[in-house]
Amino acid sequence: ARFLPDGSPLQFHFYDKSCPNVEKIVRQVVSSAVASEARMAGSLLRLHFHDCFVQGCDGSLLLKSIAGVIEGEQEALPNANSVRGFEVVDAIKAALEQECPGIVSCADILALAARDSVAVSGGPSYPVQLGRRDSLTANRELANKNLPGFNFNVTDLVAAFANVGLSARDMVALSGGHSIGKARCNTFAARLTPDPQDPTALSSSYSSLLQQQCPAGAASDALVDLDVTTPKQFDNAYYSNLLSNRGLLHSDQVLYSTPGATRDLVNLYAQSNSAFAKDFSVAMLKMGSITPLTRSEGQVRNQCGYVNA
Ligand code: HEM
């Protein structure tokens, strides 16, 4: 009950009888995927976030578009040419279908894979509530509307998280997800030539480094580490970076550069990795309980990319 959001219809021991090895199997597949490509941890973490913000944690993000039937979320602006890791989700699903066919939902796979991705990257681990079921639908329009943008200021960010029941504190802690993974140059190209009058501008040494990494500016399809200090280690260096104007995205840097409560939290997390670990775990649990389908709602998909025939 340490982290339990009261009233959640999900349970920590949901698969204890029906699929007792579920957590071990997810952990194994995630570990080996991250061992062969460190970035995959970030990619899997982000899938859970982008799922939960759009009609709840229901696996809607995983559904492939089918002309005239499903307008999938993967083509929404914040996702297009960006979200990845679907092969790993499919590999987890395949392993679970071997072990206990028809039991574990794709939405739960995303929640477990996100937790394990953080843990194998050196971040905190926390118990995950389970029992989510998979949607029959996706909503591209809602993905465009609900997912926060890299150009957002603090007010926009607080509002986007409040829209799904998360606090400003949750928002700052969850932004620490940018402790791992990569971004395309076009998501921060506007920051490559910093205006010294702008408090959210990048430090000149960091912007010079980024100019080298994005030779074609916004047109460059290069990828840059979101955390310049410890890009593969899930830790609080993301927050220390903000103190020296080395937040890659505008939406990262504003958390510190805008005076107010979010700056105080950035200072706290930069100082204390354990305060960050605790708040991140609490916030992930809250995010994971956004309006799930449960009981007889939705279905357990046989393949994560498709509604059952
Ligand atoms: C606060 C608002 C947020 C905004 C505006 C935002 C925006 C972005 C953008 C623009 C990228 C780069 C995408 C690309 O270039 O293809 C990105 C990557 C990423 N985001 Fe966020 N994000 C936010 C919150 C979060 C949260 C809450 C998490 C997880 C808890 C998260 C985890 C990640 C990860 C791990 C990556 C790297 C993915 C990879 O390498 O495949 N982000 N985000």
Ligand SMILES: [Ca+2]
């Ligand atoms: Ca969803």
